Amino acid sequence: MKRTATILAGAVLGLSAMTLQAETLKMAYDSDPISLDPHEQLSGGMLQLSHMTFDPLVRWDRDMGFEPRLAEKWERVDDLTMRFHLRKGVKFHSGNEMTTKDVEFTFNRLKTSPDYKGIFAAFSGLNVIDEYTFDLVTEKPYPLIINNATYIFPMDSQFYSGEDENGNPKDMLVKFGDSFASQNISGTGPYKVTYREQGIRLEFDRNADYWDKESKGNVDKIVYTPIKEAPTRVAALLSGDVDFIMPVPPADLKRIDSTDKVDLVTMPGTRIITFQMNQNRVEAFKDVRVRQAIVHAINQEGIAKKIMRGFATPAAQMSPEGYLGYNAALKPRYDLKKAKQLMADAGYADGFAITMMAPNNRYVNDAKIAQAVAGMLAKINITVDLKTMPKAQYWPTFDERAADIMMIGWHADTEDSNNFFEFLSACPDTTTGLGQYNSGNYCNPEADKLMAQANVETDPAKRAEMMQQIEQILYDDAAFIPLHWQNLAWGARKGVDIAPVVNKMNFPYLGDLVINK
Amino acid sequence: MLAFLIRRLAQAVVVMFVISIISFSIQDNLGDPLRELVGQSVSEEERQALRDEMGLNDPFLVQYARFAGKALQGDLGTSYFFKEPALDVILGKLPATLDLVFGATLIIIGFSIPLGVYAAIRPTSLFSKLVMGLSTVGISIPVFLTAIGLIYLFSIELGWMPSYGRGEAGMLFGFWDTAFLTADGLAHLVLPCFTLASIMLPLFIRLIRSEMMEVLQSEYVKFAWAKGLNPKRIYFLHALKNTMLPVITVGGVQIGTMVAYTILTETVFQWPGMGFLFLEAVNRVDTPLIVAYLIVVGAIFVITNTVVDLIYGLVNPTVKLFGGK
Numbered sequence: 001m002k003r004t005a006t007i008l009a010g011a012v013l014g015l016s017a018m019t020l021q022a023e024t025l026k027m028a029y030d031s032d033p034i035s036l037d038p039h040e041q042l043s044g045g046m047l048q049l050s051h052m053t054f055d056p057l058v059r060w061d062r063d064m065g066f067e068p069r070l071a072e073k074w075e076r077v078d079d080l081t082m083r084f085h086l087r088k089g090v091k092f093h094s095g096n097e098m099t100t101k102d103v104e105f106t107f108n109r110l111k112t113s114p115d116y117k118g119i120f121a122a123f124s125g126l127n128v129i130d131e132y133t134f135d136l137v138t139e140k141p142y143p144l145i146i147n148n149a150t151y152i153f154p155m156d157s158q159f160y161s162g163e164d165e166n167g168n169p170k171d172m173l174v175k176f177g178d179s180f181a182s183q184n185i186s187g188t189g190p191y192k193v194t195y196r197e198q199g200i201r202l203e204f205d206r207n208a209d210y211w212d213k214e215s216k217g218n219v220d221k222i223v224y225t226p227i228k229e230a231p232t233r234v235a236a237l238l239s240g241d242v243d244f245i246m247p248v249p250p251a252d253l254k255r256i257d258s259t260d261k262v263d264l265v266t267m268p269g270t271r272i273i274t275f276q277m278n279q280n281r282v283e284a285f286k287d288v289r290v291r292q293a294i295v296h297a298i299n300q301e302g303i304a305k306k307i308m309r310g311f312a313t314p315a316a317q318m319s320p321e322g323y324l325g326y327n328a329a330l331k332p333r334y335d336l337k338k339a340k341q342l343m344a345d346a347g348y349a350d351g352f353a354i355t356m357m358a359p360n361n362r363y364v365n366d367a368k369i370a371q372a373v374a375g376m377l378a379k380i381n382i383t384v385d386l387k388t389m390p391k392a393q394y395w396p397t398f399d400e401r402a403a404d405i406m407m408i409g410w411h412a413d414t415e416d417s418n419n420f421f422e423f424l425s426a427c428p429d430t431t432t433g434l435g436q437y438n439s440g441n442y443c444n445p446e447a448d449k450l451m452a453q454a455n456v457e458t459d460p461a462k463r464a465e466m467m468q469q470i471e472q473i474l475y476d477d478a479a480f481i482p483l484h485w486q487n488l489a490w491g492a493r494k495g496v497d498i499a500p501v502v503n504k505m506n507f508p509y510l511g512d513l514v515i516n517k
Numbered sequence: 518m519l520a521f522l523i524r525r526l527a528q529a530v531v532v533m534f535v536i537s538i539i540s541f542s543i544q545d546n547l548g549d550p551l552r553e554l555v556g557q558s559v560s561e562e563e564r565q566a567l568r569d570e571m572g573l574n575d576p577f578l579v580q581y582a583r584f585a586g587k588a589l590q591g592d593l594g595t596s597y598f599f600k601e602p603a604l605d606v607i608l609g610k611l612p613a614t615l616d617l618v619f620g621a622t623l624i625i626i627g628f629s630i631p632l633g634v635y636a637a638i639r640p641t642s643l644f645s646k647l648v649m650g651l652s653t654v655g656i657s658i659p660v661f662l663t664a665i666g667l668i669y670l671f672s673i674e675l676g677w678m679p680s681y682g683r684g685e686a687g688m689l690f691g692f693w694d695t696a697f698l699t700a701d702g703l704a705h706l707v708l709p710c711f712t713l714a715s716i717m718l719p720l721f722i723r724l725i726r727s728e729m730m731e732v733l734q735s736e737y738v739k740f741a742w743a744k745g746l747n748p749k750r751i752y753f754l755h756a757l758k759n760t761m762l763p764v765i766t767v768g769g770v771q772i773g774t775m776v777a778y779t780i781l782t783e784t785v786f787q788w789p790g791m792g793f794l795f796l797e798a799v800n801r802v803d804t805p806l807i808v809a810y811l812i813v814v815g816a817i818f819v820i821t822n823t824v825v826d827l828i829y830g831l832v833n834p835t836v837k838l839f840g841g842k
Contacts, residue, residue, distance in 0.1 A: 235681070
């Protein structure tokens with residue numbers, strides 16, 4: 001009798017322990033994903049959603065290394081081929097089992113997505129070996145196969161097959177219109193979407209059949225509300241209406257940090273903020289001494305400290321720490337005296353007048369940074385006519401290269417240094433698309449040659465050397481004005497242990513989130 | 518009456534047409550919607566192909582003709598972001614905005630009439646001076662500051678009120694969702710409604726006070742005093758009724774203005790209504806939604822003005838709306 005009672009008590013305890021574990025997370029980001037179709041847009045918001053509802057083949061860990069997910073392991077077969085072995089027994093939300101068929105379906109769909117086709121252009125195809133083995137084949141030796149595998153979130157091919165009620169194929173990829181895939185979702189991820197009112201609220205339930213039984217995550221329901229206004233978002237966290245917010249605006253960092261009931265987690269991000277000096281518009285910018293003078297006149301530390309309130313890491317190059325191309329020897333070089341000397345050497349001691357443009361709602365404190373830079377340039381007698389505008393108007397203006405100095409921030413989609421070079425510093429070429437965002441028209445064939453070599457080099461050590469050399473060349477040429485990498489900041493109620501699940505890419509792995517009572 | 522309504526309808530059509538032309542012609546200056554639709558690294562060629570597909574590269578008149586043709590059939594275009602007909606999206610958010618406007622109107626009526634009348638009857642009392650002083654302060658504080666102040670005090674420091682959103686809304690008649698039906702919804706309504714009311718409340722207190730003071734000087738009120746009527750009857754029946762005439766006119770116009778002011782209030786409180794939607798649409802360059810919003814708000818203005826004219830005619834029989842001799 002006594003024993004039965006003990007067993008019963010034990011069972012009750014066990015049960016209550018289990019119910020205690022089930023936690024609801026109320027979170028607020030500054031925006032919500034534009035669609036449920038993971039291939040509709042390549043953006044932070046869509047990738048955050050993908051990591052909640054799907055799983056990639058491979059994902060980044062906190063130290064920018066690779067962590068196997070749906071691909072258990074992979075090996076190089078030859079210079080052009082990488083073989084992947086899929087995890088077995090993984091089920092989609094629909095109950096269908098995941099096989100190479102789904103990976104093939106997803107891969108082919110990525111190749112048609114306007115946003116992703118560029119990233120997957122290097123691949124010539126995907127060869128299915130058996131139900132759980134497949135090869136990714138590239139046209140040339142390609143070093144970023146695993147980087148790109150982090151973008152392959154296998155979709156449920158059976159679920160997305162057939163026709164919807166409008167007679168359109170369910171896998172149709174529409175950028176600006178209604179489609180089955182933009183309203184319905186079936187992935188393998190830790191959460192299923194249960195409710196969605198776009199721009200207002202998203203709700204998720206934990207996937208009971210989630211394959212990753214080792215995950216300690218104990219959140220069984222997520223309520224996701226976009227709160228656009230930063231003060232309101234912070235107020236919602238401080239008043240306890242939400243448990244987790246991102247991003248925390250720089251103005252409120254101190255406040256969140258000093259409040260007992262909430263925790264602040266920050267880390268250096270990977271988005272570089274720069275200015276480009278247009279050599280086609282301003283003759284003086286062709287002179288490396290003038291460019292050097294400008295770079296020496298900019299106080300990156302001061303901007304990071306005063307304007308960004310310590311919420312940025314001063315930069316002297318594009319690659320953030322952790323990237324292969326990061327060159328530890330390059331340091332910010334603020335030196336006003338030297339800057340003035342360089343201007344005098346170049347014959348511009350009296351300075352000149354230029355125009356500058358920057359967005360005012362795209363990057364953290366973008367307009368204030370531009371004003372500060374304009375002020376700093378005034379000290380070397382360069383008078384700046386600054387114009388700032390909303391991002392929607394800024395991008396077309398940027399495409400026209402409408403000012404002498406223009407601001408641009410960049411995050412490498414491939415998490416690889418070469419992506420910065422290809423878009424921001426390569427000689428502009430409309431046929432290859434290189435230098436698409438190089439409004440400075442900076443061009444150094446030597447750097448481009450190294451970049452092309454690094455693109456086909458599969459030995460990481462050699463690639464790192466090449467890309468670090470490119471950073472050195474850009475530094476010596478003062479190809480652009482580096483400012484800082486924006487830091488990332490998350491705020492959470494005490495007990496919501498976000499520190500282990502957030503990362504530099506800003507895709508919190510919420511499936512592994514633990515909430516302690 | 519019918520002639521009046523028909524004339525108003527004709528005016529409304531002209532107003533709608535002008536609004537549509539204006540909003541359509543400014544859309545090119547708002548920016549490039551493609552930038553918001555695609556990732557940053559998408560090539561110019563891809564973007565041009567998409568623009569062609571969306572018809573954004575067509576000449577202005579071709580685009581407008583296409584828009585107008587569809588608009589005549591009730592289709593104001595499809596929102597880029599919501600991927601649904603723009604009109605449906607806006608009408609779906611209308612109940613939330615009307616909740617706010619209705620709540621704020623209740624607050625304004627509930628406070629402005631007693632306070633305004635009191636300040637008129639006892640212009641020298643300390644309380645009246647306090648009310649008038651506060652109303653000057655109220656009129657000069659920007660609405661987003663009021664909102665943030667209220668959130669700070671009542672949500673963060675005191676923890677009495679929810680800080681954002683609309684809470685759980687109830688259903689009225691099965692199709693109209695309103696936050697007035699649930700306790701949670703009412704709690705969420707308090708701060709945004711007071712914020713919205715804070716713009717108009719001082720104005721109405723001052724308006725009612727000055728109108729009332731003027732009426733109290735008039736001959737017929739003096740006569741009523743001389744007749745020895747009960748002061749309550751004089752103040753609240755004879756004087757107040759005549760005070761309300763101009764207040765109704767101004768009130769009708771201001772309700773339309775209030776719909777416009779919901780843009781700020783809704784944005785700060787993350788209130789899922791039309792104003793918030795509009796600001797987001799501007800940020801995303803969701804042009805079909807912007808055009809549809811302007812047309813809907815234009816329609817609201819025309820309707821409220823028509824209704825006000827009708828009410829005015831009822832309250833003051835000497836006004837002739839419908840022509841005649």
